[in-house]
Amino acid sequence: MPEVLLRVAGLRKRFGRGHGVHQALDDVSFDVRQGEILGLVGESGSGKSTIIRCLVGLEKEDSGEITYDGINPAAASKAELRRYRREIQLVFQDPYSSLDPRMTVGQILEEPMLVIGGFSARERRDRINELIHLVGLLPEHLARYPRDFSGGQRQRIAIVRSLVVGPRVLLCDEPVSALDVSVQAQVLNLVKDMQRRLDLTVLFVSHDLAVVKYLCTRLVVLDRGVIAEAGDVPAIYDDPQAPYTRALMEAVPLPDPAAERARRARRQEAAR
Amino acid sequence: MTDDGASVVSPAAIGRSIGTAARRALGGRRFPLLDRIAFALVVLLVLVALVGLFVTPHDPFMVNTGQAFLPPGSGHLLGTDNVGRDVLSRILAGAGRTLLVAVAIVLCATVIGVLVASAAALMPRWIDESVMRACDICMSLPSLVLALGLAASLGPSMMSIVFAMIATSWPATARLMRNILRETLTSSYVEAARTLGMSRLRLMRRHVLPNSLDAIYVQASMEISGTIVMISGLAFLGVGAPPPSPDWGSLIAQGQNHITTAWWIALFPGLAITLAAIAFGLAGDAVRSAVDPSSRRS
Ligand SMILES: Nc1ncnc2c1ncn2[C@@H]1O[C@H](COP(=O)(O)OP(=O)(O)O)[C@@H](O)[C@H]1O
Ligand SMILES: [Mg+2]
Secondary structure: OOOOEEEEEEEEEEOHHHOOOEEEEEEEEEEEEOOOOEEEEOOOOOOOHHHHHHHOOOOOOOEEEEEOOOOOHHHHHHHHHHHHHHHHEEEOOOOOOOOEEEEEEEHHHHHHHHHHHHHHHHHHHHHHHHHHHHHHHHHHHHHHOOHHHOHHHHHHHHHHHHHOOOEEEEEEOOOOOOOOOHHHHHHHHHHHHHHHHHOOEEEOOOHHHHHHHHOOOOEEEEEEEEEEEEEHHHHHHOOOOOOOHHEEEEEEEOHHHHHHHHHHHHHHHHHH | HHHOOOOOOOOOHHOOOOOHHHHOOOOOOHHHHHHHHHHHHHHHHHHHHHOOOOOOOOOOOOHHHHHHHOOOOOOOOOOEEEOOOHHHHHHHHHHHHHHHHHHHHHHHHHHHHOOOOOOOHHHOOOHHHHHHHHHHHHHHHOOOHHHHHHHHHEEEEOHHHHHOOOOOOOHHHHHHHHHHHHHOOOOOHHHHHHHHOOOHHHHHHHHHHHHHHHHHHHHHHHHHHHHHHHHHHHHHOOOOOOOOOHHHHHHHHHHHOOOOOHHHHHHHHHHHHHHHHHHHHHHHHHHHOOOHHHHHHH
């Protein structure tokens, strides 16, 4: 079995105080193994983004421990923290808000290397050129602004931004859910392709079990801040243990458009 | 951009209504030519104001009672006042003491507001909130009352008006800036930079401020027009510089006793204020449309 690269143990996080308190994460533990694409699924509001945000330091967990390759970011030296930030990168959900509208694509892609430091001007240029080629962007795109691109192209730019510093782990927080359905598959394939070429370990967040089934080898199911089920994708799809997982599977779009339309109508009816 | 009810007579609100009304009167639709004319007028006014501080056709302060109450025309294009001073020269000399002072007030208030809001945003939450409460209190203070108080204690001078106007208008900018910052600071592109460990100061400089200042430029440019009107009003009430100051508010005050017999003494300064307020109002409006969020988004 491949070694564990990233470990989350006993993560707890609550938001608000007094009556408004909300336990977003309650004792969440899971491992991400070297080279895998681990799916993290759950309904909207189940705490998926909160886990990701704790991993990249945008939220501080109340308790629990994160370990990446021997580094505990909560008690890391400067050099360790720098390596942690370099090797774990995040792709945001919404590429319409994750790119600074006032910067050119070239500036956006160069910034992570400038902030992390240790890249020569030549290295920065070479890395950007190599990666934009891989994702199908053109050199002349570097002088343009995010507003000149479609959602799918923007997410490609965001993916390149996350890859320029040479990460080992890619955290993807629903990277296609803000995109047009017609380009979702392309971006998913790009993630998969990059994972293979660059030997990445990916934590892939989604609320869509069909996407996870296509992309992931293992799966963690999150239900209102608690892990409902975790295991290999085929095993869970064949025989889901938790009722919550079964309910989620029910919600997977059916391949037959007519059946899907009928079910959507039923659901809308029920929601009223 | 929200404008709350507390500051009913804020310079920005006055400037906005002047800009909108003027544009409506000129046909309502926006067309680039009008914007260009407005900008050209503003540049011209500022140049005239600068030159007028040093050079005028006649000495704006020279009393010559033999030449008093001359109507507009030969020798004195806009006539002379009750003690024989050239009205045109006094308007030109007063332009700087009105327009440049208004611009300076808005600049100071804007810089203070932006700095305070940015500093507050970097501070712990309770400091941030206290500063914003203090802004609310300052905003509820009418500038007229403050100016009268300052004039009473310091003696009437242009400085009383300047201090009162800055003191009452920076909090609105600070509040606006704080609201914008709140939004910008939580945007994903700022969070993306934060995950890399970018320092807060660098974050502010590189991402947050550039993306937050557009609305501030709009607010400031709308504010100039209203500030011209307000400082002239305060000067008219006698809060500002004592005679023989030729700032436009004082000129109207000095001419008001003779309005029926020598209308030109008060009318022309009044027209100057109107023209300047409209020009700056239109220019502010043009700035607003130039950085319109709808044209920024796509
Ligand atoms: N900054 C915050 N303040 C208060 N509540 C929050 C905050 N962030 C997330 N939450 C709450 O935590 C829960 C989990 O949110 P999130 O992790 O975004 O879920 P998901 O990504 O699975 O949709 C939600 O109920 C959300 O309302
Ligand atoms: Mg989420």
